[in-house]
Amino acid sequence: MNQHIIKATGRNAEGKGASRRLRRAAQLPAIVYGGKSAPQPIQIEHEQILLASQHEWFYSSILELDVDGKVEQVLLRDMQRHPYKQLIMHLDFQRVDANQALRTKVQLHFLNQEKSPAGKTGGVVIMHELTEVEISCLPKDLPEAISVDLSDLAVGGVVHLSDLKLPSGVEIPELRLGKEHDVAVVVAKHAREEAVDAAAPTAVEVPATKAAKKDDK
Numbered sequence: 001m002n003q004h005i006i007k008a009t010g011r012n013a014e015g016k017g018a019s020r021r022l023r024r025a026a027q028l029p030a031i032v033y034g035g036k037s038a039p040q041p042i043q044i045e046h047e048q049i050l051l052a053s054q055h056e057w058f059y060s061s062i063l064e065l066d067v068d069g070k071v072e073q074v075l076l077r078d079m080q081r082h083p084y085k086q087l088i089m090h091l092d093f094q095r096v097d098a099n100q101a102l103r104t105k106v107q108l109h110f111l112n113q114e115k116s117p118a119g120k121t122g123g124v125v126i127m128h129e130l131t132e133v134e135i136s137c138l139p140k141d142l143p144e145a146i147s148v149d150l151s152d153l154a155v156g157g158v159v160h161l162s163d164l165k166l167p168s169g170v171e172i173p174e175l176r177l178g179k180e181h182d183v184a185v186v187v188a189k190h191a192r193e194e195a196v197d198a199a200a201p202t203a204v205e206v207p208a209t210k211a212a213k214k215d216d217k
């Protein structure tokens with residue numbers, strides 16, 4: 001597992017005014033919580049997080065959070081962005097226990113789609129129904145992403161959650177809930193089928209009063 005270090009410092013001042021002052025100083029307010037320690041407000045250089053946020057690992061990897069020289073393993077749990085500026089407003093990190101399974105979402109990477117029978121067939125649409133999946137594993141087994149090999153995908157083929165090849169020690173909790181939760185991840189169908197599905201009329205409920213008036217005529 002790659003090591004990703006985030007450097008931070010503790011902070012004492014809290015509240016909206018303190019957070020605004022931090023942002024004006026190119027610092028980002030954040031908090032780290034969980035485990036046996038109390039929640040701790042921290043601050044991080046905004047530029048450091050802005051650069052990290054452009055990488056997939058930032059959202060689904062165990063991060064080494066260095067707060068004033070004390071390093072803890074954490075996961076990013078929430079990130080608040082400015083509605084229209086390229087600014088990150090606040091971060092939440094959760095401490096992780098090396099001996100306790102965690103649940104988090106990871107991205108799906110689709111491979112060899114163009115080489116598949118479906119990908120080589122004209123007029124076929126390959127739809128990615130899911131782009132991420134929630135998994136459960138120990139921190140040491142957490143993958144940055146899960147690869148989905150589509151090299152054998154045929155026209156009319158479907159890849160379900162249960163078809164995903166998971167790394168050792170990783171499972172999908174959703175599959176414990178029954179067959180109806182084994183949803184489609186990828187579907188390959190002819191474009192005309194997709195067009196028919198999209199154009200299918202939707203049943204519209206007619207209010208009883210209007211229906212009655214129509215029957216009276």
